[in-house]
Amino acid sequence: MDEQFPFNGAQAEAYIALGSNMGDREQLLLSAIALIDAHPAIEVSKVSGMYETDPVGYTDQPSFLNMTLAVRTKLTPLMLLRQLLALEQELGRVRQVRWGPRTIDLDLLLYDNVRMDQEELTLPHPRMLERSFVLVPLNDVMDESHQLYDEVSAASRAALLDGKEGITLWKILNWRSASEPFES
Ligand code: GSY
Numbered sequence: 001m002d003e004q005f006p007f008n009g010a011q012a013e014a015y016i017a018l019g020s021n022m023g024d025r026e027q028l029l030l031s032a033i034a035l036i037d038a039h040p041a042i043e044v045s046k047v048s049g050m051y052e053t054d055p056v057g058y059t060d061q062p063s064f065l066n067m068t069l070a071v072r073t074k075l076t077p078l079m080l081l082r083q084l085l086a087l088e089q090e091l092g093r094v095r096q097v098r099w100g101p102r103t104i105d106l107d108l109l110l111y112d113n114v115r116m117d118q119e120e121l122t123l124p125h126p127r128m129l130e131r132s133f134v135l136v137p138l139n140d141v142m143d144e145s146h147q148l149y150d151e152v153s154a155a156s157r158a159a160l161l162d163g164k165e166g167i168t169l170w171k172i173l174n175w176r177s178a179s180e181p182f183e184s
Pocket of ligand 1 (some may be wrong): 018020056066133
């Protein structure tokens with residue numbers, strides 16, 4: 001889709017999931033936010049709570065810290081995805097086992113209301129509605145005008161009531177301006 005993307009210079013709103021369960025998890029997430037916001041074509045507009053979550057899938061691994069960012073960008077979806085992959089490398093991403101522990105994960109969840117299915121990128125993220133560790137932080141930052149808002153909001157509330165993924169609010173960050181997250 002990217003090459004035909006009707007790019008008119010306007011900014012899109014995208015949502016990015018962050019996760020870490022190796023090394024200094026909190027510092028890795030803070031560094032990721034700062035790097036994303038320092039990118040000349042990406043601006044972090046909202047930062048979710050930082051949640052500690054039980055591992056899903058391969059469960060014999062440490063708990064994760066997960067959060068979600070709302071960003072504004074002029075990059076196309078594929079360009080944004082490639083920047084996130086490059087930032088993972090810059091942050092020294094380590095992951096030895098496919099579903100196992102990793103220093104940092106940056107996943108593109110949504111890009112406006114774009115739907116696309118390509119080898120490199122599927123939007124909305126294909127597993128986001130099944131993952132409480134994505135839904136709960138996403139609900140913190142998602143704009144009410146988004147087509148999926150009602151679905152995300154209901155699924156997030158159900159996930160918290162259900163409690164099966166052990167999601168605990170770890171920290172609330174105040175987002176002031178570029179590269180300046182601070183703990184409250
Ligand atoms: O991209 C998903 C990495 N991941 C996670 C995660 O981020 N959080 C939790 N709680 N479990 C996970 N299992 C995998 S794989």
